[in-house]
Amino acid sequence: MARESFDKEIQFLRLLALTGDAYNRQQFAARLGISVHTYDKTLRYLKEMMNANQQGLTSEQDMELSEAIRYNHYESADPLLLFLYRAKSIKASEGVRFALLLSSMREQALTAMELMDICSEAMPADYPVPDEKTIRGDLKYMEEIGVIFRTDGKRPFRYRASTGLVDALSEDELIDLYDFVDILANTQIPSVQGYLLRDTLKKALRLRGLDTDITESHVYKYHFHSRILDEAHLYTIYQAIEARRKLTFLYLSPKKEKRYASKNTNPLFERESEGIWLTVLPLRVIYDHQYGRWYLIAHQTKQGVMKFRMEGLTGVELSDAVTAEEFDIRLAHAERNLQQSWVIDTMRPIPVKVRFFRPEGSKHDFVRERVELQGQWGTITDESETTFIYHIVVNGITEIKPWLRSFGSSCEVLAPSWLRKEFIAEWKEIQSYYEPVREDL
Known part of the structure; x- marks a missing residue:
């Protein structure tokens, strides 16, 4: 299937996960940047894929797409990207054929010709019967990825499913492994x-x-929908970094209303794209744990070091390669700019000084443990039995500020003074939200 269609469905599922039933069809299509007809067609296709993947489930488990997302929102449900991978990584006929081959090789070792006979007899009538070349290609692929193995070196080769690890485990061990x-x-x-x-x-x-x-x-529910959905771009980007190749993509800033730009072939729906086509040299990928976002750090000829939220990337394609010398120069320059970044900020370095308060009446100092775990290159100095001081020099305060705020009353900003004043103003505003409406309340 076309890469554009894959991007469209990723953005469709992202918006559906974030909004649920908050939008009607027209609002949802407008936010996504597609027509209502395309919205209906995409939703129908996603439901067809879900129904195909849910064969054998109970009536309680078989539910509408939006209901499934809401129902599993606070549980460790299968992520949406995996749903797309299952449905689109291989063709429907390949999925049926692979399942039949693996189930046949689970119980006994079989040759390619024996597997071809099994497929001829057991393949559904609406799917084509594979020939010998197709079967041997499937066996070669499954052997390369470790799904099956040859039982001996004699011809004709016999293959069996690699289930030794799972079969060797007891029931309790298998359950423990699944939980892990x-x-x-x-x-x-x-x-x-x-x-x-x-x-x-x-x-x-x-x-x-x-x-x-x-x-x-x-x-x-630790994972974010964006985090998992954006992994679709991750491997293409890593492939480009490893091969020192440029990337070409259409970037739509997440700050804008439109989340997707379709390639319009119908003149009635012709519109100017709100995104911008870019060709950049990818250098690093950074993940922000606080917000569950992936960022691409890249170099662009005119702009220099650029930063992109990966949820805004569509139509990612590999482009020309650069020399190892040029790549190393660009990477070194980006790393110097990011050396003191809390995440990806490249503003001027600012020294920050914070006093943290240990939890009262608790033997476990979880505040200090969290600062030591998440405080990156900052230094900690004990001040008293109940407090300690945290120093760090960081590019800007935009990215570290939410982290400091998350400690609540356990954190007191000491410097810079203007940041301290900002925190005081914010907490006063929050306090005003909780003032009683009546004096006797």
Whole structure:
């Protein structure tokens, strides 16, 4: 499927996850930058893909797309990007064929010709029957990625599914492994491979009849929809960085209302794009844990070092390569600019001094532990039994300010003085929100 269509559906799911039923069809289409007809067609296609992936689920589990997102909002549900990967990474016929091949090789080792006979008999009538070349190509691909292995070196080669690790585990060990992968997939980045492994383990547990033991016992929601959806661009960008190649893409700033720019072929819907086409040399990818955002740091011939939120990238394509010398020069320049950035800010360096208060009546100093864990290159100096001082020089205060604010009354800004005044004004404003309406309330 066209890359533009993949971008459209990523932005569609992102907006759906953020808004739910807050917009009607016209408002949703206008915000996304598409026609109402395209909105209806895209939603219908997504629902068809979801129904195809939900075969075998109970009536309670089978639900509308928007309802599924709302229902699983505070649970460790399958992420939306994995839903797209399953539906679009391979063709429908390939998915059916791969499932049939793997299930056949799970119980016994089979040759390519035996697998071709099985496919001829078991493939649904509305799917084409694969020939020998297709089967051998599938076997080569599955062997390269470690899904199957050759049982011996004699011809004709026999292949069997690589299920040794899962089969060797006891039921309790398999459940523990599933829980471990479930937590890591939700808390580590990149996460798509972890969700694929989690999905495989879930299927292994169901084959053993342990459906009741794999209920979502961990009620948490660390991951952001944007974080996982933007992983679609991550591997193309890393491929470009590794090969020292430029990227060409259409960038739509997340600050603007439009979230997507379609390639209009119908003159009736011809409109000027609100985005800008750019060709840049990618240098680094940075993840902001506080807001769940990916950033691309790149060099552009006219602008120099540029920063992009990855949710604004569409139509990402590899372009020309540069020399190793040029790449190293651009990367060194960007790293100097970012050396004292809390995330990606390149404003002038500002010294910040903060007093932190230890929790009263608690044996566990979780405030200091958090500062040590998240405070980056800042230094900590004990002031008294109840307080300690935190020093850091950081580019600008825009990015560190929300982190300091998140400590609430456990944090007191000492310097710079203007930042202290800003915090005082903000807390006074917040206090005014909680003033009683009546004096006797």
